[in-house]
Amino acid sequence: MSTATSPALLEVERLTVEFGAPGAALQAASDISFSVDAGEVVGIVGESGSGKSVTALAVLGLIDAPGRVRAERLAFAGRDLQSMSERERRSLLGGEIAMIFQDPMTSLNPSFTVAFQLMETIGLHEGGSRSARRARALQLLKDVEIPDPERRLDAFPHQLSGGMSQRVMLAMAIACNPRLLIADEPTTALDVTVQAQMLALLLRLQRERGMALVLITHDLGVVAEVAQRVLVMYAGQVVESAAAADLFARPHHPYTEALLASLPERNAGRRRLASLAGVVPGAFDRPAGCLLSPRCPYVRERCREIRPPLFDVGASRARCYFPIGAEARP
Amino acid sequence: MSIAPVLETHALTKHYAVSSGLFAAAGSVRALEDVSLSLAPGRTLAIVGESGCGKSTLARQIAMLETPTSGSVVIGGVDATGADAATRRALRKTVQMVFQNPFASLNPRKKIGLALEEPLAINTTLSRAEREAHGRAMLTKVGLSPEHYRRYPHMFSGGQRQRVAIARALMLEPRLVIADEPVSALDVSIQAQVLNLLMDLQESTGVAYVFISHNLAVVELIADEVVVMYLGRVMERAAKADLFAVPRHPYTRALLASTPRVDAARGEAALARAARSALSGELPSPLAPPSGCVFRTRCPYAIDRCAEVVPPLEPTSGAHAAACIRQNEIG
Numbered sequence: 001m002s003t004a005t006s007p008a009l010l011e012v013e014r015l016t017v018e019f020g021a022p023g024a025a026l027q028a029a030s031d032i033s034f035s036v037d038a039g040e041v042v043g044i045v046g047e048s049g050s051g052k053s054v055t056a057l058a059v060l061g062l063i064d065a066p067g068r069v070r071a072e073r074l075a076f077a078g079r080d081l082q083s084m085s086e087r088e089r090r091s092l093l094g095g096e097i098a099m100i101f102q103d104p105m106t107s108l109n110p111s112f113t114v115a116f117q118l119m120e121t122i123g124l125h126e127g128g129s130r131s132a133r134r135a136r137a138l139q140l141l142k143d144v145e146i147p148d149p150e151r152r153l154d155a156f157p158h159q160l161s162g163g164m165s166q167r168v169m170l171a172m173a174i175a176c177n178p179r180l181l182i183a184d185e186p187t188t189a190l191d192v193t194v195q196a197q198m199l200a201l202l203l204r205l206q207r208e209r210g211m212a213l214v215l216i217t218h219d220l221g222v223v224a225e226v227a228q229r230v231l232v233m234y235a236g237q238v239v240e241s242a243a244a245a246d247l248f249a250r251p252h253h254p255y256t257e258a259l260l261a262s263l264p265e266r267n268a269g270r271r272r273l274a275s276l277a278g279v280v281p282g283a284f285d286r287p288a289g290c291l292l293s294p295r296c297p298y299v300r301e302r303c304r305e306i307r308p309p310l311f312d313v314g315a316s317r318a319r320c321y322f323p324i325g326a327e328a329r330p
Numbered sequence: 331m332s333i334a335p336v337l338e339t340h341a342l343t344k345h346y347a348v349s350s351g352l353f354a355a356a357g358s359v360r361a362l363e364d365v366s367l368s369l370a371p372g373r374t375l376a377i378v379g380e381s382g383c384g385k386s387t388l389a390r391q392i393a394m395l396e397t398p399t400s401g402s403v404v405i406g407g408v409d410a411t412g413a414d415a416a417t418r419r420a421l422r423k424t425v426q427m428v429f430q431n432p433f434a435s436l437n438p439r440k441k442i443g444l445a446l447e448e449p450l451a452i453n454t455t456l457s458r459a460e461r462e463a464h465g466r467a468m469l470t471k472v473g474l475s476p477e478h479y480r481r482y483p484h485m486f487s488g489g490q491r492q493r494v495a496i497a498r499a500l501m502l503e504p505r506l507v508i509a510d511e512p513v514s515a516l517d518v519s520i521q522a523q524v525l526n527l528l529m530d531l532q533e534s535t536g537v538a539y540v541f542i543s544h545n546l547a548v549v550e551l552i553a554d555e556v557v558v559m560y561l562g563r564v565m566e567r568a569a570k571a572d573l574f575a576v577p578r579h580p581y582t583r584a585l586l587a588s589t590p591r592v593d594a595a596r597g598e599a600a601l602a603r604a605a606r607s608a609l610s611g612e613l614p615s616p617l618a619p620p621s622g623c624v625f626r627t628r629c630p631y632a633i634d635r636c637a638e639v640v641p642p643l644e645p646t647s648g649a650h651a652a653a654c655i656r657q658n659e660i661g
Binding site: 194197223 | 380
């Protein structure tokens with residue numbers, strides 16, 4: 001997916017995140033491979049427990065013991081993140097790699113003003129005089145389109161609405177001109193009209209700054225409108241990866257197909273929603289074969305026995321022996 | 331309509347008193363202003379709006395959990411607001427609620443069988459064995475199995491818990507169930523299962539739903555009629571098909587335009603779309619709502635006159651009504 005000439009901005013190969021005792025570990029994310037090019041918008045979509053946040057945290061180096069992260073390759077801008085010193089890796093965070101989380105109310109420190117928190121970030125990575133940092137902070141609030149920015153600078157988080165707090169988080173994230181922004185459910189806590197404003201803002205900043213954006217969400221509609229490429233996750237695995245337009249028009253994995261089919265907007269005029277029976281397997285009842293096999297309408301003997309790898313299906317990839325819309329595999 | 335409505339509200343208003351500090355004068359939050367609606371038996375009325383629009387306040391008034399500041403709630407032809415305690419107790423049996431978060435709405439220390447039996451123990455004279463038989467039968471109805479009866483809530487997934495909450499709401503065979511964001515906390519594949527269940531149960535029991543949601547895609551599926559609220563007031567009221575085909579109020583249009591859809595345009599086009607719906611700013615404080623039309627501070631079509639008069643909810647055709655003085659101009 002990345003061009004052969006220049007390496008991708010972020011390269012992740014065979015990433016696995018485990019929790020629990022070595023003998024009976026739960027793989028919260030297993031065998032995750034993807035890359036993000038500079039300036040690209042990649043969506044990671046999946047239901048709760050599918051491993052999307054854990055994947056992001058592992059890339060950022062924020063999984064603490066007893067969690068264990070393994071990967072064949074984990075590199076940012078050609079630099080190997082795993083062999084890097086703790087200090088080097090820390091300095092990337094908030095600098096070249098930034099992140100925003102779902103709940104802006106708990107991400108901001110309630111005891112300090114917006115100006116203090118923004119200036120702290122700027123000071124940490126760039127330094128500068130107090131007045132210069134304050135001027136930068138003000139400019140950042142303008143960049144994220146906060147109304148009345150002079151006044152908001154001295155506001156405390158509790159004086160801001162949810163949408164406004166998320167804009168402050170975004171201002172903090174872009175303070176050091178990151179090359180990669182990872183946004184984990186950035187609009188989930190927001191109302192739909194505010195969400196639309198926030199997504200438009202994210203896309204504008206991404207485009208103007210040539211920043212790569214990894215957008216993690218459970219909302220297929222959001223991914224469809226924002227992302228260029230999409231990874232679909234299920235029970236800790238990537239089950240499909242494709243260009244956004246292809247994924248929504250021609251899903252290859254039965255899980256992707258079922259997700260799309262269960263959307264109310266794809267069921268207009270029908271009396272009942274198409275729905276996938278059963279629930280996502282828990283930590284200790286994962287089947288031996290394909291993780292979707294107990295719920296999959298197309299399941300065959302082989303699916304129950306051996307867990308499938310990702311296969312190329314046209315320009316997409318799908319973790320399925322019998323991908324939809326492809327010649328049946330041997 | 332010849333059938334008597336199961337629910338009517340007339341000019342329902344609820345203000346909450348607040349004080350902003352020890353010495354500050356008390357103000358009031360106008361959570362609900364002049365809401366009138368009507369729901370026929372076996373039908374679904376969806377209440378749509380964003381946080382702070384008063385939809386949950388409305389639910390609490392209808393469920394008789396609070397006394398409205400003014401106006402009335404009429405359930406099955408009986409006025410609940412002026413009624414005595416005995417009448418209200420009888421009415422409460424006919425109105426039940428399902429809440430958003432199934433992790434918070436079930437008592438973690440109670441086996442779900444007990445949770446299901448409790449409404450019967452309080453409101454009926456059935457014996458223990460009869461109550462249990464009812465409970466087990468209800469579990470089957472909501473797609474769980476009778477052996478789940480003696481399990482604790484933590485042994486269930488979110489979707490299963492919501493099924494338990496629905497089962498509990500139906501134990502007294504209510505005529506009206508108020509579902510406050512019942513699928514918002516659920517994943518999309520589970521959401522589909524629960525929505526199907528709600529529709530199946532309506533078909534088999536004839537229960538009416540007040541379905542509160544912020545998700546227009548879900549509403550488009552399940553509702554018969556829709557009420558769109560903003561800052562405590564009704565902005566638009568219509569049959570579902572009319573609302574989605576010809577939304578008349580600028581706020582309804584903005585809501586529709588803001589809802590992300592998988593089959594909509596992508597990337598740049600999405601940006602353009604967001605700009606077109608052009609809803610700037612955020613919800614004003616309900617402590618000091620704008621004069622005239624409460625939506626005017628964010629409305630792309632607002633003119634000076636909007637600040638002067640509170641727009642009445644005017645029927646445009648039949649039951650389709652919108653509270654906007656410019657609805658015919660903006661077409």
